Amino acid sequence: xxxxxxxxxxxxxxxxxxxxxxxxxxxxxxxxxxxxxxxxxxxxxxxxxxxxxxxxxxxxxxxxxxxxxxxxxxxxxxxxxxxxxxxxxxxxxxxxxxxxxxxxxxxxxxxxxxxxxxxxx
Numbered sequence: 001x002x003x004x005x006x007x008x009x010x011x012x013x014x015x016x017x018x019x020x021x022x023x024x025x026x027x028x029x030x031x032x033x034x035x036x037x038x039x040x041x042x043x044x045x046x047x048x049x050x051x052x053x054x055x056x057x058x059x060x061x062x063x064x065x066x067x068x069x070x071x072x073x074x075x076x077x078x079x080x081x082x083x084x085x086x087x088x089x090x091x092x093x094x095x096x097x098x099x100x101x102x103x104x105x106x107x108x109x110x111x112x113x114x115x116x117x118x119x120x121x
Contacts, residue, residue, distance in 0.1 A: 001117030002036065003078045005085075008111040009069040010060035015104035016042060019069065022104065025097050033087040036074045043068035060109055069105075081114065 011019055023040040030038050046068060048055045056068045075081040088094060 001077075001120060003075045003081045003117065004115045005073045005075075005081065006113055006115055007069070007071040008056060008060060009071070009105050010062050010066050010109040011069055011105040012066050014065070016067075018104040022097065023071070025093065029088055029091050029093055030073055030084065033084045033091070034075070034080060035084055036076060038073050040069060040071045043070070060111075078114065078116065 020040075027038040027040070043056065046055055046057050056062075056070070060066075060068060062068065073081075075084060
């Protein structure tokens with residue numbers, strides 16, 4: 001079974017261009033170091049039908065000028081994830097990309113977690 005790192009992020013819509021540039025570089029670096037898949041998605045249909053659960057907008061306490069990023073990175077295993085993430089964090093392109101730049105979102109409003117595969121096709 002694979003292993004997945006998942007992320008939910010509240011972001012101001014005006015910051016999506018800057019976030020996309022950052023995410024595009026992240027995708028390149030994670031894939032080069034061995035991640036099987038890397039997806040960054042922006043909220044498009046975040047309305048929840050009555051009685052069908054809760055909205056990411058509510059979870060992240062989004063304001064009218066904000067949306068949600070749903071992102072995930074897929075690895076062969078947790079051991080691979082740990083190895084790949086260590087390489088990514090030591091990749092000079094990561095520190096260079098962050099040098100002197102303000103994050104396009106509030107890190108305190110980012111939800112993260114690692115998930116072991118349960119059902120796969």
